[in-house]
Every structure is written in C-alpha cells, then in structure tokens.
Amino acid sequence: MSGTETAIVVDEIPVPFKPGQTILEAALEAGVYIPHLCAHPEFAPHGSCKLCTVIVNGRNASACTLKAAAGQEIEVDTPDLHAYRRTLVQMLFVEGNHFCPGCEKSGNCQLQALAYDSEMMTPHFVEFYPHRPVDASHPDVLIDFNRCIQCELCVRASRDVDGKSIFALVGRGMASHIVVNSPSGKLGDTNFSVADKAAHVCPVGAILIKRVGYAVPIGERRYDLEAISEEASRCAGEEVR
Amino acid sequence: MSDTSEVVLQALERRRAEPTQLLQILREVQEELDWISPETTHSVAAGLGIPATQVESVVQFYSFLYEQPRGRYRILVSDNITDRMLGSLTLFEHMLKRLKLRRAEASADGAVSVDLTSCTGMCDQGPALLVNNRPVTRLTARRVDEICDLVRGDVPLAEWPADYFRVEDNIRRADALLGSRYEPGSGLRAAIALGRQGMLDEMKRSNLRGRGGAGFATAVKWESCRNAPGAERYIVCNADEGEPGTFKDRVLLTSFAERIFEGMAIAGFTVGAANGLLYLRGEYRYLLEPLEAKLESMRRDRRLGASICGAQGFDFDIEIHLGAGAYICGEESALIESLEGKPGKPRIRPPFPVTAGYLGKPTVVNNVETLVEATVVALQGGRIFAGHGTRHSAGTKILSVSGDCARPGIYEYPFGVRVEQVLKDCGAADVVAVQISGPSGICLTPDEFRRHIAFEDVPTAGAFMIFGKERDLFEVARNFTYFFAHESCGFCTPCRVGTTLMRDALDKIADGRGSRYEINELMRLAELLRRTSHCGLGQTAGNPVRDTWLKFRPAYERRLIRGDFDPAVDLDAALTRAREIAGRDDAGAHIGAEQ
Numbered sequence: 001m002s003g004t005e006t007a008i009v010v011d012e013i014p015v016p017f018k019p020g021q022t023i024l025e026a027a028l029e030a031g032v033y034i035p036h037l038c039a040h041p042e043f044a045p046h047g048s049c050k051l052c053t054v055i056v057n058g059r060n061a062s063a064c065t066l067k068a069a070a071g072q073e074i075e076v077d078t079p080d081l082h083a084y085r086r087t088l089v090q091m092l093f094v095e096g097n098h099f100c101p102g103c104e105k106s107g108n109c110q111l112q113a114l115a116y117d118s119e120m121m122t123p124h125f126v127e128f129y130p131h132r133p134v135d136a137s138h139p140d141v142l143i144d145f146n147r148c149i150q151c152e153l154c155v156r157a158s159r160d161v162d163g164k165s166i167f168a169l170v171g172r173g174m175a176s177h178i179v180v181n182s183p184s185g186k187l188g189d190t191n192f193s194v195a196d197k198a199a200h201v202c203p204v205g206a207i208l209i210k211r212v213g214y215a216v217p218i219g220e221r222r223y224d225l226e227a228i229s230e231e232a233s234r235c236a237g238e239e240v241r
Numbered sequence: 242m243s244d245t246s247e248v249v250l251q252a253l254e255r256r257r258a259e260p261t262q263l264l265q266i267l268r269e270v271q272e273e274l275d276w277i278s279p280e281t282t283h284s285v286a287a288g289l290g291i292p293a294t295q296v297e298s299v300v301q302f303y304s305f306l307y308e309q310p311r312g313r314y315r316i317l318v319s320d321n322i323t324d325r326m327l328g329s330l331t332l333f334e335h336m337l338k339r340l341k342l343r344r345a346e347a348s349a350d351g352a353v354s355v356d357l358t359s360c361t362g363m364c365d366q367g368p369a370l371l372v373n374n375r376p377v378t379r380l381t382a383r384r385v386d387e388i389c390d391l392v393r394g395d396v397p398l399a400e401w402p403a404d405y406f407r408v409e410d411n412i413r414r415a416d417a418l419l420g421s422r423y424e425p426g427s428g429l430r431a432a433i434a435l436g437r438q439g440m441l442d443e444m445k446r447s448n449l450r451g452r453g454g455a456g457f458a459t460a461v462k463w464e465s466c467r468n469a470p471g472a473e474r475y476i477v478c479n480a481d482e483g484e485p486g487t488f489k490d491r492v493l494l495t496s497f498a499e500r501i502f503e504g505m506a507i508a509g510f511t512v513g514a515a516n517g518l519l520y521l522r523g524e525y526r527y528l529l530e531p532l533e534a535k536l537e538s539m540r541r542d543r544r545l546g547a548s549i550c551g552a553q554g555f556d557f558d559i560e561i562h563l564g565a566g567a568y569i570c571g572e573e574s575a576l577i578e579s580l581e582g583k584p585g586k587p588r589i590r591p592p593f594p595v596t597a598g599y600l601g602k603p604t605v606v607n608n609v610e611t612l613v614e615a616t617v618v619a620l621q622g623g624r625i626f627a628g629h630g631t632r633h634s635a636g637t638k639i640l641s642v643s644g645d646c647a648r649p650g651i652y653e654y655p656f657g658v659r660v661e662q663v664l665k666d667c668g669a670a671d672v673v674a675v676q677i678s679g680p681s682g683i684c685l686t687p688d689e690f691r692r693h694i695a696f697e698d699v700p701t702a703g704a705f706m707i708f709g710k711e712r713d714l715f716e717v718a719r720n721f722t723y724f725f726a727h728e729s730c731g732f733c734t735p736c737r738v739g740t741t742l743m744r745d746a747l748d749k750i751a752d753g754r755g756s757r758y759e760i761n762e763l764m765r766l767a768e769l770l771r772r773t774s775h776c777g778l779g780q781t782a783g784n785p786v787r788d789t790w791l792k793f794r795p796a797y798e799r800r801l802i803r804g805d806f807d808p809a810v811d812l813d814a815a816l817t818r819a820r821e822i823a824g825r826d827d828a829g830a831h832i833g834a835e836q
Contacts, residue, residue: 045589047589047733047775048732048733048734048775049733049734050733050734050735050773050774050775051734053772053773060772060773062589062775065589084769084772084773087765087766087769088734088735088769088773091734091735091738091739091742092734092738094738095737095738125742126745126809126810128741150731150737165292165294165295167294168292168294168295168297168298169298170294170297170298170301170302171298171301171302171731172301172302172303172304172567172584172729172730172731173726173727173728173729173730173731173737173740173741174726174729174731174737174738174741175301175731176731176732176737179294179297180294181292181293181294183283183293
C-alpha cells in the first residue's frame, strides 16, 4: 500500500490513517506521540485541553478533533509548540492545587507525566490557590477537586457509558468546576459505584479509589519507569507485532 | 401549591416542556421570581426530565441568571470603556454608597442589588444601566439620585419617568440601506418573482459578505446549506450584538425589524428552510414585545406563515430566543448551543453549521445587517448591489460610532470609506486612537486614519470607538482584557486561564509593580492564546494589549519599574495572619526588617 492517498505526514514521518480517524488517533496508532490530556481512545473527541495543538499545513489545529486527510503535513515537535505545551501544563498546575509529592496518583498521573515531557521545571505563574473542598462522602471513592483539570472524562464516562450523569461541568470561565448530581452535591448521595467507568478515567488524582493507595511504591509506577511519550510508542509497536 | 411550582409549571407548558427550551424557561421563571432558587432548579429539572446539574450548568453560565436573590430591583451598570469615559464608574460607586450596598449583593431588605455588566449597546447615549432588563440611558448624578429614591420608595418600574427609558436611534448618516424607502413585503415579492435559484444567483452576483465581521460570502453559505443533506433546515439571525462598542443591530431591530424578518424569510425561501430563529441578546430584552408584535402583524399580512404572499410552498415562520448575558454566544456555534438550551460553548468545527447546526440540521447563521442587505439584493438585483463599495467589499456598512466625538451614533457608508472621513463627519478632534470592531478588533493610530473600512483593509463588525488625547490607552486595554476574562466560556485551557493571567499582569502594572518581565509575559500569553485557543474569543483576547503595547508604549512604560522583576507575592504581607495568631509584631516577625 502506498503513501499519499492514505497517509499524513507527521514531523516528516509518513503516518497511515483509516477514513474517519483523527490526526491524534492515526499518529498514536503509528507510534508517533502527540501530547494530550482530555482525549481518550474510548470517547468522542473533546478538544479542550489544547495540549495536542499542532500545525497542519501552516494552520494551528487540535490533533484530537481534526480528521486526518490526505495531503496534511503536520508539525508536532517544534520549539514553539513545545513551549506552548509547557505553558498550557503550567496553566493547569496553577489554576488548581497540585502537590505531586503528596498525591497518591504521583507516577500514574498524566498531568505530571506531561510536565516531565514538556520539561516543566516550575509552575512559572503565580498560583491561584483556589478553595476546593474534598468530597470523601462515598464509601469507595474519593474526589479531590483540587486536582481536577476539567477534561470532562468523568462527565462523559458517567453519561455515555454508565448512563448515570453523575458529574457535570458548571459555571463559566475561571468559575467553571465539576459538580456532582445529588441534592446534597455529595458523591455519597448518588448511585455512583466503584465499578463505574467514570471511576477509572480520571487522568489526574481527582477521582481516587479508596483503600488501594500506594499498592505500588512511588518511584516504581507507570510514568516513573517510562516517559509517557516512550510508553505510547512502545505500546503502538507491540500492537503492530 | 407554592408560587414557585405554579410559575415553573406555566413556563414549562408555554415551552412545551422541551429541554431545548431550558434557557428560555429559566429566563421566564426568573422574570417572575427574581432569581433561580434551588427549588426552581429542581422543579425545572424534574419537569424536563433532566439532571439538576444540567439546569445548574445553564444558570451558572449566563450572567443574567441568578442563583442568589438579587433583589426586586436588579441594577446593572454598563461597563464598556465608552461608558467609563462618560463617568459610569463614579456613578456606579455613588449608587452603591447611596443605597448602602456592596457590589452584586442584595440589600438586607431584599429590595435591590447593583452590579456592573458588559457593554449594554447604548454607547451613543451612555452612561447606561439596565434595571430588570430595561435600559436607562444618559445617566447623570442627578438621574442616579432619582433612581435611588425611586428604588427606596419602592416605586414600580412602570411608574418611573418614561424619559429614563428613551433609547434614540441616532442615525447620523444614512445610505443605501438606512436611507431607502421600503414597502413592506416588497423584498419578499421580489424574491418570489426571482424564484429560489434566481434569488441565489442574485446573491452570488451581489458579492454580499457577512456583516458580523468575518466577511464570509453569504451566497456560499446559503448554497452550502441548501445543498447539505437533510430534510429540515434553519435560518438563524444572530442578534447577539455583544461586541463592546457595537449598537447598530439595536437600531435595525428597533426601526427596521420587518426588513430583518423579511430577509430571514428570503433566506428560508432560497435555501429551503421553513423555520427561522432570531437570537436576541439579553441586553435587548426590552425589544422582545415590539418584535413579537411585529411578527404577529406580519403573520396577519401573510408575510410569514404558510404560503407567504400567496406563493405555494413558501412557508416560513420565526421564533425569538433570548440570550442571558454571554458575549461568547455571538460565536455562531456557541449561539446554536444556546438556542438548544445549553451553555454557550463553541462547538468543534468542522462540521460547520451549514451542514450540522441547530439540532444537527443544516443551518444558516447570518448577522442582522446581512439579512437586511438580502432584502436590498432582492429588490435591486445583485449587479447594482455589487456596484457600491469596493471590489472586494460590496455595498454599504453601518458603523456604531461612540467615544470622544460630538455626534455619536449610527453612520452608514459605502465600503471603502476612510477612517478620517468618519472622524470628520462625527465631529472628532484631537483623536489619538480608534478601536475598530471592538476589543477583538484593531486599534488604529492617526498615521493609519487614511486606511479604508473594507474587508481587504480594516474589516469590522461595526464598532468604531474614538479616543481623544486625554485618554489612557493602557486603561482601555485593561478594560478590554477584563472583559475577555469575564466572558471566556472556560472550555479551553489557554483562554480560561490565560485571560485571567493577562488580567492579573495588567493589574500588577497598574499597581506600579510591573516590569519588562510582565510585558514579555503578556506578549507570550497573547501569542499562545492566538495560536491555541478553541475559538475567536481566545484567539483575539490578546489583541488589545498587543496593539496598545506596540502603538502606545509610553502608556505602559511610565508605569513600569526599572528593575527586572518585582515578585507578585509580598512575603511580609503573607505573614500577617501568622503574626496575628502569634500575637507578635516585632522586627523579628517581619521579613526584610533586618536589612
């Protein structure tokens, strides 16, 4: 099978695509990593975190929402885009309260992994230190809103997979935040279950399963052992084999 | 049965208990109950069979919906830069003081609240405010005192002096559109005579381009919608005139409403749509009844409804939806989300509305002015229309002129008019800057005043704000940046966080603590926003700061400190609470004291 009809070019590497695939999907399948947070292979594209911003034939676009099409020449790893990604990660850090050393998700957290990937050394901006109370009302699951990055994966999973619509993003601008659909606003007053898809999609440490913490020591976890970009390339390689 | 459930039930019934009507239901309920209580939220959710959080997401998105009581008199002072230049902030502070209120908090007796709001579209007759959705124009200290007395005396709005609510058209220069006589129904009959394809051909010949600012060819939009697969199509009129400094649609909606509606019907006829929706910004709520009355009279005249003007198969009717204080809804896909009763967050594009718009159906979204121009095209034919203006910008453009000039108001010119001509006509002297097309547009300096208003030179949605030599362009840019931070929908990271970071950096400079470091940060953020934001709001939010830094550098430089950097955090101040707890205030309890 040859080239130009069914392939896009990502950082000068030809990447085949199937009709309907987004640039991100095609690239990941080919083992070409494009940083992303709000995108998830099992859910429809969302396009809010903007980490997957790439340049397609000279124009900026989100790789997770734009469909791959023949003739696209895509830049991912340019110094400018790399710097933008780092700034976007820093923005996510300062708008919430992210203290990696004290977080159970450390080492398994995609935000942290992308901070390393984008060579972020400091939060850079003045921290917002928002006041976001923790919800520990549910017997099996803890929500720490301090770490929420508003990717809406839990919203999508609960609505589209679990059929429960337990989470919603409300508010506007900086006042946007996740709420729980119960009269008290507490997770404990919903029919949320640890078996729900929504309990297992959070890319950061906002939704945590109780009583299983620290089963794997920090330092030996997913992204401790392998950078997020390397992991993505390796997994794609294994699938092909 | 409580009042609340009665009111909610009635609103649900009027709106056929459809979730797509959620925003309209909440707006109508609030008009009767003054705010959206938890009880209201739950009965609306139950009545529509949707989660309560879906109701909350709408209530918390729109500025004019309140989750807290805001009093029987809800006063919102317009906070556009042009209102400020006319002294709005002093009047606002004065009002708070007289009524013994804090900003946005209802008085103890639940009578009144006072807050600021984004531009209300009365820039030619400001300062302005809204009281329970009704505009009061031409505020003075005396008028503010009178309003305070009326509020304190619990006088119903209906008994307030009618002059308060007088809104002038202020048409100062009329041309092909505003100046022509129009016989009701003539545009419709002309379109019917041309036939659907004939009308589209005339639109193509006219080279009419969208008047909302982007300048997309209207005929291409109409044809794409007509050719998109699907049985049902919609025509949406974007009357969410939210760009600060723009008020020309207000005048069209006030005095040219029939032509707007006929333009919508002509669009419907041409693309094969039977349904029209007009999205009216919440600030223009006072125009709802007159517009509804106009629709009713047009239905009686068979200019709307079935077989319009007797033409078999030409069926078209129009419904009006109101916004509730969200600038972002001027973006066409956010507007469609809002029409569907949701928070106005821009959609992923493509697909574009012409193929998947309202309820996923092919939809044309046109600006108010564009639709009125369609009636001109129907009457004159495309060739004559294209003969006006410039080669790439056919026809005329209506400008909303405000700021430092003798005669603010509405000016219609053929495209191609020079900025200096407009300045001369409106009586502006000693002008240092003109902001064209609002905060998201461009800031021009005197050496650019020979440029032309046209898509190929200086494109505009209509705003034309003039700044005289006394004005501080740093404060103009700061006002605009506050506006963007307030209006960001919050969907994408760069705009949600970046607009706030820019606002904070400008505040630091305004405080006299900013250095070149903040300037570099601002430029870096402006570029990031431009390149990575989800929609036009974020992509343009950095423009005012970038433009004014390039063109009015002294306005910034005189505020900057000489050093490289001054930390944002005052460490000594951060210890205040610790000193209180420890009961200490000696030198050792202060940072930096030993030096």
